Amino acid sequence: xxxxxxxxxxxxxxxxxxxxxxxxxxxxxxxxxxxxxxxxxxxxxxxxxxxxxxxxxxxxxxxxxxxxxxxxxxxxxxxxxxxxxxxxxxxxxxxxxxxxxxxxxxxxxxxxxxxxxxxxxxxxxxxxxxxxxxxxxxxxxxxxxxxxxxxxxxxxxxxxxxxxxxxxxxxxxxxxxxxxxxxxxxxxxxxxxxxxxxxxxxxxxxxxxxxxxxxxxxxxxxxxxxxxxxxxxxxxxxxxxxxxxxxxxxxxxxxxxxxxxxxxxxxxxxxxxxxxxxxxxxxxxxx
Numbered sequence: 001x002x003x004x005x006x007x008x009x010x011x012x013x014x015x016x017x018x019x020x021x022x023x024x025x026x027x028x029x030x031x032x033x034x035x036x037x038x039x040x041x042x043x044x045x046x047x048x049x050x051x052x053x054x055x056x057x058x059x060x061x062x063x064x065x066x067x068x069x070x071x072x073x074x075x076x077x078x079x080x081x082x083x084x085x086x087x088x089x090x091x092x093x094x095x096x097x098x099x100x101x102x103x104x105x106x107x108x109x110x111x112x113x114x115x116x117x118x119x120x121x122x123x124x125x126x127x128x129x130x131x132x133x134x135x136x137x138x139x140x141x142x143x144x145x146x147x148x149x150x151x152x153x154x155x156x157x158x159x160x161x162x163x164x165x166x167x168x169x170x171x172x173x174x175x176x177x178x179x180x181x182x183x184x185x186x187x188x189x190x191x192x193x194x195x196x197x198x199x200x201x202x203x204x205x206x207x208x209x210x211x212x213x214x215x216x217x218x219x220x221x222x223x224x225x226x227x228x229x230x231x232x233x234x235x236x237x238x239x240x241x242x243x244x245x246x247x248x249x250x251x252x253x254x255x256x257x258x259x260x261x262x263x264x265x266x267x268x269x270x271x272x273x274x275x276x277x278x279x280x281x282x283x284x285x286x287x
Contacts, residue, residue: 007275008047009061010068017067018286019279020098022089024105026074026082033227035261039268040071040103042260047272056240057280064283066101079108079141083149086112090252099282101275104256106227107131108141110212111149113254122158122207123150124200124246126239127214128230130167130182132175143257146212147180156180158207160200162188162242163217163234185233193238197245209246211253211278213239215271223270225263236270240277247281 007021014020023040052061072089074082086102090113093100102113107127114123125131131146141149150159161182167175175182181203188196216226219233258271 003045003048005041005044006068006070007044007066007272008050009052009064010066011062012065012067014067014069017065018099019064019066019101019282020069020093021066021101021103021275022069023071023103024074024082024086024109025071026077026105026109027227033259033262035259036104036106036227036257037075038260039105039258039271042265042268043103043255043258043271043275044068046265046268047276049269050273050276054276054280056277057284059280059284061276061280064279066279074105082108083112083115083141087115090116100252101279102254103271103275104254104258107143107146107212107214107256109256110146110254111141111153113252114150114210114212115153117210117251119154120158120207121154121251122160122204122209122249123154123212124204124209124242125159125161125212125214126163126217126234126242127161127212128163128165128185128216128233129214129228130161130164130171130175132171132180133168151178158204160203162196162200165232166230188234188238193241197242201245204249207249208251209249211243211246211250213253213255213274214257215255215267216257218270223258223267225259225261225265225267227257227259236274239274243274243278244281247278248285250278250282253278
């Protein structure tokens with residue numbers, strides 16, 4: 001059965017919406033599996049699976065003023081052109097006082113979006129990979145360079161990464177030398193999710209936060225349909241605890257790296273649920 005081609009309950013007009021959801025079906029920098037450009041469509045379809053009322057937040061999603069803009073036309077762009085397109089589109093939304101919500105695509109969509117925000121915000125990245133290389137495959141805008149490009153715009157002290165379990169030795173050592181705040185999935189399991197959240201809150205000092213969720217932060221037992229799966233990840237419940245804790249500070253977010261050809265739809269369903277969860281908690285803070 002084919003459902004409407006927009007995200008469920010995102011039926012408010014662009015002019016009156018507080019939140020603008022948009023797809024960025026781009027995956028030219030993917031380095032392992034391919035198919036992340038199919039994610040916006042699949043996640044939108046999966047979003048129709050859920051009730052309008054959310055038991056966790058007690059929010060009625062039809063009450064949240066969300067507009068689904070559709071997809072940006074990015075599939076023929078270079079990674080640098082993608083960066084500029086994401087930046088310009090997000091800048092337009094911010095000028096109109098809209099909260100941006102992006103669905104990737106691979107993780108290369110994120111730095112352009114972040115660069116449209118003031119440089120005094122913070123970025124919280126939930127990711128299995130450090131993504132801190134200066135360049136990868138002769139491309140400084142590759143998905144493996146996401147945090148490096150974000151660090152071109154923000155002070156590195158304004159960036160935090162949770163759920164890590166993969167990095168090249170050189171990028172790991174550089175991240176440590178430059179003072180990047182990160183917590184590995186193993187450390188989170190040892191310390192507990194609430195202590196990790198508190199440490200991260202202390203580090204980010206109450207700043208406004210842009211959240212980027214790479215679905216591979218979640219263990220592939222829950223999210224097998226991702227571009228670069230890495231075992232021993234967080235649980236969906238842990239990710240939701242992070243979203244809940246930081247929701248009062250969130251000024252935008254994205255969800256990336258869902259790769260629909262590699263499962264039977266369960267990762268798109270989880271992606272849609274996490275988007276709705278972010279929306280619900282942000283709206284609960286504002287309502």
